[in-house]
Amino acid sequence: MKTSINQFPGSNRDRDMIAAITKISGATPQSVWHSETELPKSDLIIIPGGFSYGDYLRSGAIAARAPIMDAVRSAADAGIMVLGVCNGFQILTEAGLLPGALMRNAGLKFVCKQVNLKVENNRTNFTHRYEQNQIIPCPVAHHDGNYFADSETLNKIESEGQVVFRYTPDTNPNGSINDIAGIINEAGNVLGLMPHPENLIEADHGGDEGKYLFESALHPMLDTAA
Amino acid sequence: MITARITVTLKNGVLDPQGKAIEGGLSALGFSGIGSVRQGKIFDVELDAKDDNTALGELNAMCAKLLANTVIEDYHVEIL
């Protein structure tokens, strides 16, 4: 299983992600600079959190158009797993690899706190090590996590099981529509989520519930659809 | 150099949390009679192009490719 991590200027949870993957898989992921046009051979591509290009213009907008993203798009089309966390999720929506948009938090403030997430769909390659409907704690840290999609898109992702993680209604930190915290594409190989499972993988973090997402992705079920 | 102003606004029906907060802020300051506030962005761009038409073409392309997120935003280009 080869993992690569895309780094943009302004990425800042790349180090957290590298540490998490290294701890969980025993192997250090390959770092890929945004100006590259080709990806090393990878089974899992991760776009980490941060403020790529300062999040200026819109979060993830400039990064989504960086040279490496064409390679990510081809890989995603070829069925390779792609995971975007926080800024990574924003980049994936801006790149059109996931539907919808992430807008400014309803409270207009950056928010860093622990929320509760419900695993809405454990039949994905990213979540099969969770129980269906399991509630897990997980930290969030973002300014633009307010998921929005038009009603047609929303109906579709809701009915097709593409909503993978939802905030419990009392812990929705950003006003996201239907409490959506993470979604997967139709093909089931591209997942984006706002919370930071990489900051919840060991006792020192106060829990290891985030680890199961990476363990799922690093040991995908064979041949599953979303 | 041609100077242009690009205006990017949220599509109708897209919730605007910043606009809402500003409405609240304005009423708190005692302003009354405010129906709604919607926030948008402008980009003042200087560019070198052989004529206004070429510039317009370029500017529209910039919007479509980067400056606006057409999932949620509309844009408008104006040469000043």
Place this chain on the structure above:
Amino acid sequence: MITARITVTLKNGVLDPQGKAIEGGLSALGFSGIGSVRQGKIFDVELDAKDDNTALGELNAMCAKLLANTVIEDYHVEIL
């Protein structure tokens, strides 16, 4: 209801990191000949006022009190 557009721009000389990053983003996408990009905000406000003049007064006050940060920003009000 009166509809107005408020435009808030950075004062000259104030660093605009957003504009700078957008310039970079546009050149990376292959757009050439861009001299500069400065980002600003607009607020589309609907308000109830007895006439345009009263509205203008109100809108200017809103800018001074909340919508613009006059230390670094200029504003402009226009009734549509």
Place this chain on the structure above:
Amino acid sequence: MTIRNTRTITPELVEEHGLTTEEYDQIVVLTGREPSYTELGIWSAMWNEHCSYKSSKKWLKTLPTEGPQVVLGPGENAGVVDIGDGDVVVFKMESHNHPSYIEPYQGAATGMGGILRDVFTMGARPIAAMNALRFGSPDHPKTRHLVSGVVSGIGGYGNSFGVPTVGGEVNFHARYNDNILVNAFAAGIAKADAIFLSEAKGVGLPVVYLGAKTGRDGVGGATMASAEFDENIEEKRPTVQVGDPFTEKCLLEACLELMKTGAVIAIQDMGAAGLTCSAVEMGAKGGLGVELNLDLVPCREDNMTAYEMMLSESQERMLMVLDPDKEKAAEAIFIKWGLDFAIVGKTTDDLRFRVLHQGDEVANLPIKELGDEAPEYDRPYIVPGKHSDLTADMVEDVKDYNKALKTLLNSPDICSRRWVWEQYDTLIQGNTLQIPGGDAGIVRIENEDGETTGKALAFACDVTPRYCEADAFEGGKQAVAEVYRNLTAVGAQPLASTDNLNFGNPEKPEIMGSFVKAIEGIGEAVLALDMPIVSGNVSLYNETKGQAILPTPTIGGVGLIPDSSKCATIGGANSGDVLFLIGIEAEHLGQSLYLRECLDLEEGPPPPVDLLTEKARGDFVRAAIRSGYVSACHDISDGGLAVALAEIAIASDKGANIDITSDFPHAALFGEDQARYILAVNADYADMFAANSEGSGVSFTRLGQVAGDRLIIGDYISLSVQEMKQLHESWFPEFMAEAT
């Protein structure tokens, strides 16, 4: 607008530059002639209070700055302290008070930017940040706006840069109505043998400009205020600097990469008085001259003059002396990160600071005199009088202790700061063991390969300005003691400290007196508690219309936790644990929050600090935590015993039954006597713990037990944890939500 080099020097111009006539006369002597306009700007930048410490130097020299743990004390961008295994922690605190009052978001943001740069200029990767904030009275019309702007500015910069904020302070007091304080702290980790300094070495070596471009930001705030000096004024330029955390993050990565190549001989960030101060300091420290060619400086704006370039305070810039053999590799790194890299000058052997612009030599000044020979003043001072005794029997007893505790928990200075710290990324880097809300923030230490080492660092910052106002000497001691206690309460050994001395106008003898006495108190305390001062900052003239701020010498401290599995937090109490008080029953109500919040009085002397007791009890508490049977610990400070117990109960979500009776319950419950802690100890170890305390000669009392969901203190207090939590959590968000 351009400010030309040809302006004639008039007494008014000299005054606008903040220089006295005597100072100017000395400048003429040192220059050997009348200075040019640009030269005047350079002198004033180097000789202002901020850069030259002319009023404070004499007293700062008295502070203890040494110890076996200290690798590098004050004088560089930040202090450096050994934490074992070849690692060092690099830290400092700095103020950005005035800019934050003018433009709270950008002022606070650039304050964060500045302190982070101070740390990574030395080769350290920032791992933790704190911020100590003082605002005016909550009912002052500007306060909310300032709180909101400052907090989002700090968050906006630190979150994007990617450093966890793990602690801080927020106070409100009318004396900060027109002068808020924003003190930012940052700490980073480096290898002891890979620390970078600003001292230039080697003649004829390239001086390189790094980072963002130069604009007119912050140029000559003083001269800008008068409009008639230039016939070509287009507009009044804002002197506000805008922060760009994205560029700073790139600058961090580029600098750390660059430092690994061996290309850096000396490096200095451009902070106050940008290019001037950084170039002069590098040369003066190294005993070398520096020649700059301004035609090569990357500029953001057109037609910038020499004066403007030399005085610009544009952010996210650095200056370095480069090993010329490594130029190509160095430049490639900056190109990769999208940053400017320009050779703008060279080191010389003539001890002159020479500045060239468009074929002219616009400055030629003696570098040592600029850097090291700034005036030093021994300003007259009067030691402020002391308050007469205020014993417990002289203070009204409110009788309704439930109500008093509720008032305190819901008061501006005691309530939870969650509203603030939830806007800060407290978790980034994945090493935070204790987020804000405890006594000290804790961050574990990784080695170079990203593996955890088992070690952790604790961070706290404190000062109690109302104590300093009542007695600067005791207040100075107390600030250090409280940091010591906060670090100890999580199980850390305090290592060293940094100070940020915020005072009013030093030309007033009473202000100077409190400054002198505070330093004396700080010095005594850091010596007794072995927390030498390794870096710091002085901010004077925090005064408006004759009204000065409360004396506010903020102390930031760093402590070492050798085994991070053995630390304690405020929220770890378990049902059945026995609660112990380390220290004795309180009797001191002078300057307490009980007095202020319940009786509306600010009277009496502050609680005295006995440094020997402080040390003995601290050593005992730390040892107890490290032996592993302490499940929760919290020091007693603002609001006394009752508030401390309530805070443990709220954080642990557990009630407690406390058995006390007192002749002066108001003092016993709310007195702020120093050197005290509350510990929750597993019941199986309680007797052993008591015996140990007995044996160590440390005063202690068995207070009661963790139990149920109410805090019951004798016959005095009975409140549900739920209700206390609600009161404690609600003040801040309700205050910020209220209409202005």
